Amino acid sequence: MIDVDSLRKEYGGFTAVEGSTFSVPDGEVFGIIGPNGAGKTTTLKMLAGLIEPTSGSATVAGYDAQDAEMRNYLGFLPEESPLYEDMTPVSYLEFFGDLYDVPRATARERIHDTLDRLDLDHRDRKLGDMSKGMGRKVAIARSLVNDPEVLIYDEPASGLDPLTTNYIIEFTRELAESGKTVVFSAHNLFHVESICDRVVVMNDGRIVARGAVEEIRAEHGRTEYHVYTTVDIEGAVAENGAYRRIVESMDGVEETRELAAASGGEVTDIQTHTPSLEDIFLDLAEESPDVEGRP
Amino acid sequence: MKADKTLRIARWEVSKNAGQLDRRTLAAIGVVLVLVAALTPLVASKGIALDDGIYQVGVADDSPYRGPVANDSTFVAVEPDARAFRNGEIDVLILPGRPPVPAPTQKGQAAISELRATVQAYNDDLMGFERNRTAAFPVNVSLRYVAQNVSTTGAGTDDSEPPATTRPTDEDEVGLGGGESGGGDTGGETDDADLQATSRPTDNGDEIDSGESNSDGAGGESGGGDTVGATDRDAGGDDGGAVGDGPAGAPSVGSGSSLFTDQTRGGTPADIAPPFPFESLVLAFAFVLPMNFVIQAYASSILNERINDRGELLLVSPVSRGDIVAGKTLPYLVGMIAIATLTALGIAGLTPAGGDAPLEIVSTAAVSVAAVAPIALLFLACAFVGGMFARSFKELTFVTVTLSVLLTSYAFIPAIFTDVHPIAAISPLTLVVRALGGGAVPLADYAFSTLPLLLTAGTLFALGAGVYREEDMFTQRSVPLKFLDALDSQLSSPRSLAKLSALSIPFVFVAELLAVALLFALPVSVSIPALLVAIALVEEVAKSVGIYAGFAHERFGRSARSIGWLGFLSGLGFFVGEKATAVAQLVGLPNLELGRAAFGTVTGLGIQSSPLVLVGLFFAPLALHAVTATITAAGASRDRRWYFGTLAVATLVHAGYNLTVVSYLG
Numbered sequence: 001m002i003d004v005d006s007l008r009k010e011y012g013g014f015t016a017v018e019g020s021t022f023s024v025p026d027g028e029v030f031g032i033i034g035p036n037g038a039g040k041t042t043t044l045k046m047l048a049g050l051i052e053p054t055s056g057s058a059t060v061a062g063y064d065a066q067d068a069e070m071r072n073y074l075g076f077l078p079e080e081s082p083l084y085e086d087m088t089p090v091s092y093l094e095f096f097g098d099l100y101d102v103p104r105a106t107a108r109e110r111i112h113d114t115l116d117r118l119d120l121d122h123r124d125r126k127l128g129d130m131s132k133g134m135g136r137k138v139a140i141a142r143s144l145v146n147d148p149e150v151l152i153y154d155e156p157a158s159g160l161d162p163l164t165t166n167y168i169i170e171f172t173r174e175l176a177e178s179g180k181t182v183v184f185s186a187h188n189l190f191h192v193e194s195i196c197d198r199v200v201v202m203n204d205g206r207i208v209a210r211g212a213v214e215e216i217r218a219e220h221g222r223t224e225y226h227v228y229t230t231v232d233i234e235g236a237v238a239e240n241g242a243y244r245r246i247v248e249s250m251d252g253v254e255e256t257r258e259l260a261a262a263s264g265g266e267v268t269d270i271q272t273h274t275p276s277l278e279d280i281f282l283d284l285a286e287e288s289p290d291v292e293g294r295p
Numbered sequence: 296m297k298a299d300k301t302l303r304i305a306r307w308e309v310s311k312n313a314g315q316l317d318r319r320t321l322a323a324i325g326v327v328l329v330l331v332a333a334l335t336p337l338v339a340s341k342g343i344a345l346d347d348g349i350y351q352v353g354v355a356d357d358s359p360y361r362g363p364v365a366n367d368s369t370f371v372a373v374e375p376d377a378r379a380f381r382n383g384e385i386d387v388l389i390l391p392g393r394p395p396v397p398a399p400t401q402k403g404q405a406a407i408s409e410l411r412a413t414v415q416a417y418n419d420d421l422m423g424f425e426r427n428r429t430a431a432f433p434v435n436v437s438l439r440y441v442a443q444n445v446s447t448t449g450a451g452t453d454d455s456e457p458p459a460t461t462r463p464t465d466e467d468e469v470g471l472g473g474g475e476s477g478g479g480d481t482g483g484e485t486d487d488a489d490l491q492a493t494s495r496p497t498d499n500g501d502e503i504d505s506g507e508s509n510s511d512g513a514g515g516e517s518g519g520g521d522t523v524g525a526t527d528r529d530a531g532g533d534d535g536g537a538v539g540d541g542p543a544g545a546p547s548v549g550s551g552s553s554l555f556t557d558q559t560r561g562g563t564p565a566d567i568a569p570p571f572p573f574e575s576l577v578l579a580f581a582f583v584l585p586m587n588f589v590i591q592a593y594a595s596s597i598l599n600e601r602i603n604d605r606g607e608l609l610l611v612s613p614v615s616r617g618d619i620v621a622g623k624t625l626p627y628l629v630g631m632i633a634i635a636t637l638t639a640l641g642i643a644g645l646t647p648a649g650g651d652a653p654l655e656i657v658s659t660a661a662v663s664v665a666a667v668a669p670i671a672l673l674f675l676a677c678a679f680v681g682g683m684f685a686r687s688f689k690e691l692t693f694v695t696v697t698l699s700v701l702l703t704s705y706a707f708i709p710a711i712f713t714d715v716h717p718i719a720a721i722s723p724l725t726l727v728v729r730a731l732g733g734g735a736v737p738l739a740d741y742a743f744s745t746l747p748l749l750l751t752a753g754t755l756f757a758l759g760a761g762v763y764r765e766e767d768m769f770t771q772r773s774v775p776l777k778f779l780d781a782l783d784s785q786l787s788s789p790r791s792l793a794k795l796s797a798l799s800i801p802f803v804f805v806a807e808l809l810a811v812a813l814l815f816a817l818p819v820s821v822s823i824p825a826l827l828v829a830i831a832l833v834e835e836v837a838k839s840v841g842i843y844a845g846f847a848h849e850r851f852g853r854s855a856r857s858i859g860w861l862g863f864l865s866g867l868g869f870f871v872g873e874k875a876t877a878v879a880q881l882v883g884l885p886n887l888e889l890g891r892a893a894f895g896t897v898t899g900l901g902i903q904s905s906p907l908v909l910v911g912l913f914f915a916p917l918a919l920h921a922v923t924a925t926i927t928a929a930g931a932s933r934d935r936r937w938y939f940g941t942l943a944v945a946t947l948v949h950a951g952y953n954l955t956v957v958s959y960l961g
Contacts, residue, residue, distance in 0.1 A: 012848070013849075045765060050764075051765055071612060071613040078607050081608070084311050084605070087311055091310065099609075100613060101613075
């Protein structure tokens with residue numbers, strides 16, 4: 001559904017995206033994560049045809065991303081979605097339905113159905129009088145007004161309260177389950193981890209890691225063992241009346257047990273710590289960007 | 296572009312903005328519109344009568360003065376009460392068999408002067424109804440108005456007659472000078488830098504009537520003689536309507552009053568007022584005034600799309616940039632045209648100088664609207680660019696107010712000289728003034744005054760649309776940098792630089808016309824050198840700013856070869872486009888000395904030399920443009936300071952060339 005090959009974007013002397021290459025098959029939820037300025041939004045906008053790449057190519061739904069025809073198959077949700085304050089949700093959505101040549105009756109049915117699913121009331125209220133969360137729901141409804149095959153959502157839950165955020169994340173999951181291809185970026189890595197099939201991690205315009213979350217964890221994550229003893233040994237720190245020593249293998253655990261025994265003590269507890277995507281992301285962000293992604 | 300998408304966006308633009316108006320605002324707008332609709336025709340037909348009823352005149356019902364007093368709204372007729380007169384309640388007292396007596400106050404003196412003029416006008420009217428026209432107007436004066444050529448060497452001056460400004464003038468010529476007949480052919484009339492006033496005995500009454508003219512003087516025959524009836528009889532005072540100290544003439548017969556009023560039936564040459572089309576100008580201004588308000592709303596709508604990336608969702612929809620820009624512009628253009636149409640119909644219907652038949656009214660209105668439409672488009676184009684370049688509403692206000700003043704000046708100031716000076720030809724409002732005055736509007740005149748505006752508007756829309764994309768429209772760059780972005784968006788290769796230079800021609804042409812309009816009133820010894828430098832600067836900027844934009848965006852190489860190539864391409868594009876200014880010949884603007892200075896170097900007008908020299912002069916501008924563009928390209932390739940330095944050098948070289956050519960042309 002989406003093919004990106006050696007995508008590069010340069011602004012003057014600044015390179016925003018460098019040599020990105022990835023594919024997203026039909027029906028997959030694909031996440032792009034990275035710190036601010038990593039190139040996530042520029043990548044998404046190049047996929048949406050808003051920004052022309054300096055080099056490389058992006059194909060969406062079989063069309064070049066710069067082809068206006070592609071936009072008929074795309075639903076795009078930008079990070080900020082300021083609406084036209086003096087319109088009502090329905091008139092706003094109907095206008096976009098018109099632009100996508102959706103028959104008015106179909107558009108009206110689809111609009112109300114989507115707003116029902118998003119639990120959005122007050123449909124005659126002006127958009128300027130709505131809360132940010134309600135406005136975000138209208139923006140999501142707009143991205144669906146043409147029943148697109150591909151959805152590109154840039155920080156869909158940005159700046160929303162936890163309740164609305166969870167609601168929108170769940171809604172996005174439902175969209176994916178209904179067969180739509182979703183490309184998704186978010187700062188909150190918990191959300192990415194919870195709904196994305198695969199992710200790429202970007203830093204300084206380059207992709208530094210890719211794959212399923214578990215694959216990335218296996219490749220870039222380190223399992224830690226926290227071993228607690230009754231006596232102070234080398235490398236341990238006092239914690240709550242005990243001593244904790246962190247090791248990264250079972251050999252380390254055995255070594256700790258021997259050290260404790262030699263000092264007249266014993267091991268009282270062993271805890272296993274699996275790194276979250278956020279831990280991996282932070283590690284990668286601190287590392288050199290040369291992990292992957294060089295053209 | 297797709298028409299259906301454009302119309303959908305246009306409809307949305309209307310409905311979106313309609314939502315901004317609450318009922319109270321709509322009601323207020325409605326009231327204002329009703330008031331304007333009610334007052335405009337009133338003002339158009341009667342003028343603003345601030346002096347209604349300011350003078351009290353004591354006059355009996357059977358007094359011969361009763362008629363004039365009753366006919367003039369300035370006066371209020373009251374009983375001729377001597378006590379009231381002494382108490383200062385009456386400004387002029389008219390007792391039976393005695394001349395009018397003014398109150399011993401300044402107001403009384405003003406009242407008696409006004410009464411004197413009113414009586415004279417009243418007498419003129421009476422004379423007009425006299426069956427024996429020969430008796431009423433025994434002397435028939437034929438007046439022929441011609442252009443006053445301010446030049447002493449203008450090409451249009453008839454060699455057989457000395458230029459007007461170098462001739463001694465006599466009283467008649469002073470009285471008639473400075474104007475030409477309404478609707479007169481400007482280009483043709485310049486050949487006669489002479490004023491003529493002849494008297495001949497009246498052959499019949501019909502000839503006397505043929506001298507009627509409308510109030511603004513625009514109804515005169517083109518190049519022909521206007522014949523006015525005049526009388527040498529003096530019952531109303533042969534001071535010809537001048538306010539004197541003597542008693543007011545008895546209202547029976549007489550002369551005086553302006554020859555250019557609707558009521559005129561006769562008068563003396565001394566009464567002739569210059570044919571200044573004040574009324575038509577004021578009415579023409581009514582077309583331009585609403586545009587200043589409409590562009591505020593339009594520019595705000597454009598800027599609103601750029602605030603917080605609001606317009607991004609339109610850009611990601613299956614519509615083109617052209618659809619969006621056209622759709623957002625269309626409602627405002629239609630609104631402007633609708634306002635202009637209503638205004639034109641109202642004015643043409645209430646002041647039917649061109650005839651009061653419905654077809655004539657519609658015809659006059661159609662000409663007016665056709666002339667105003669390019670102005671409206673240029674207003675919108677400038678507002679669009681302003682909306683695309685400004686970073687905030689505060690900055691936008693500054694931009695739009697500046698544009699409003701400039702554009703209104705461009706349209707309005709030259710129109711003041713309608714049928715007085717050839718400079719009027721550059722403004723479409725001149726066509727409106729002529730149409731409202733019942734004059735003809737030749738197609739060539741229409742093309743000359745409107746094509747530069749249409750081409751400029753097109754260029755500005757293209758520039759603005761060039762940055763109507765995600766990468767440019769949401770950035771917070773300064774207006775000059777946005778302008779460079781817009782230029783850069785039109786550059787795909789060095790060759791496109793030639794196209795950009797050629798596209799700058801309409802803008803250059805309008806800027807040069809504006810310079811001519813601003814400088815033409817100065818003495819030729821000052822205005823021509825200033826104009827030559829101004830024109831050189833405008834053209835050098837037009838040629839080089841695209842090159843500078845390209846270098847600023849790292850689009851071009853900076854080698855000497857590249858610089859030379861860029862300079863040549865820019866010069867070539869400009870040279871090709873510049874030849875289009877030959878359209879200036881259509882209405883003879885180059886016959887104006889300043890016009891020759893502005894455009895003669897391009898068109899080769901008035902040059903009488905060998906074919907080889909003519910060919911050389913034809914291609915010399917190409918060499919000039921290529922050389923000067925290369926100079927500025929060299930500066931632009933380094934930095935801004937170098938660019939401005941080389942721009943100054945190129946301007947001086949260019950001005951020197953212009954001065955040489957103008958001197959050669961004589």
